[in-house]
Amino acid sequence: MRNQLILGLLFLSIFAAAQHPPLRVATPESVGMSSERLLRLDALLQRYVTEKRLPGVSGIVVRDGKIVWHKAFGQRDLDAKDPLQRDDIYRIASMTKAVTSVAAMMLFEEGKFSLDDPISNFIPAFKEPKVLVDYNREANTWNSVPAKSEITIRQLLNHTSGIGYGPLTNEDFKLMYEKAGVFVLSTTEDISLQENIKRLATMPLAHQPGEAWTYGLNTDVLGYLVEIWSGMSLEAFFRTRIFEPLGLKDTYFYLPDSKKDRLVPIYTESGDPKTLQKLPPQYGYDPDYPIKGAKKLYSGGAGLCSTSLDYAMFLQMLINNGEYNGHQLLGRKTIELMTSNQIGDLKMWNPADQFSLGFSLTTEKNVWRGPGSVGKIGWGGYFSTHYFADPKEKLTVVLMKQLQGDHRGGDLMPLFEAIVYGAIK
Secondary structure (H helix, E strand, O other): OHHHHHHHHHHHHHHHHOOOOOOEEOOHHHHOEOHHHHHHHHHHHHHHHHOOOOOEEEEEEEEOOEEEEEEEEEEEEOOOOEEOOOOOEEEOHHHHHHHHHHHHHHHHOOOOOOOOOEHHHOOHHHOOOEEEEEEEOOOOEEEEEEOOOOOEHHHHHHOOOOOOOHHHOOHHHHHHHHHHOOOOOOOOOOOOHHHHHHHHOOOOEOOOOOOOOOOOOHHHHHHHHHHHHHOOOHHHHHHHHHHHHHOOOOOEOOOOHHHHHHEOOOEEEOOOOOOEEEOOOEOOEOOOOOOOOOOOOOOOOOOOEEOHHHHHHHHHHHHOOOEEOOEEOOOHHHHHHHOOOOOOOOOOOOOOOEEOOOOEEOOOOOHHHOOOOOOOEEEEEOOOEEEEEEOOOOEEEEEEOOEEOOOOOOOHHHHHHHHHHHOEO
16 A cells, blocks of 8 residues: 555656656647748748848747747858857847746745845845935936835836836936946946945935836846845856756856857947947947856846747746746746736836736736737847747747847837737637
């Protein structure tokens, strides 16, 4: 009887691990999609490359845990004329935010914090925050008023804290952050995450906490909190608690030498709108940060590099209610919490958009914009990378480009989405 019980438990554990096995290639028809219609993706992406709107572009489509489309078009490097490969590596910038949000919620499940705890409980420098009234650019001085309340962890996750994003907020915040030495992207310079967040804590807020939605360095602060709660660097936590369990082999803050040749250069439009050039270094930001420099700043908001396949595996974990490859990173109820509207009626850039704990969100209020289902999550990165995951359709999609100022290919993702959803039978 005891042996039968042991065998039964062993069978159940094997069965549970097999519920969501690693992604594998399958025919579109095997998961209710059309091969013929998915070929429209090939024509679309090839057209953007042929018209020289993009140097190269790649993507992946996964349904029900099966890879049904995974291709690359164009060139990785226009100078070297290297063909773009499916496993080439991209700076995914703000797509890092989803990973950091998952890391934080893993620690939430361990009882390290409550969502409405003030962040000053863990980072005292944020005690008694101030809200900007006006800024004197010449003197680099400002007037402020005390915040009505402390910033909470929930407000970091849903971007309602009032913490700005330098130039993405406005010119005042750009100048304030530059003069304070606050970095908004990864850098080759010798500064740690802790140092960057301590500088950020001296800056005023753009608005009262919880009273508006403002995209900001919230997730970088959250990344530092992950370090405090876990006692590990953000890089070590990601690697040991997320990347290795999920089988992500090409996702890093800083690439090892063996993989640096797979990094896709960032292109930008020059003065001639018909010409693309490699992005030169800017204030505090060298595009080559993943392969040179101090390699110390682990930006939880924008620091990771990855491939379309690796990121699709991460998204599949979310689709699977927190489980993938035999590892349960998050519980089902936590996933439900993370993918619920967390900003009420506050307005984002588009008033119809809504935000959860780490992602944009499709709800009953904005599903009419389509395509997609209620519960669909998504976001993108500064250098023109995009993703979405639709739990109802068991669909995950990643589209990768490397452009700053994506005027040439900015309309590609909506067209890509329309074709993908149109291929569902």
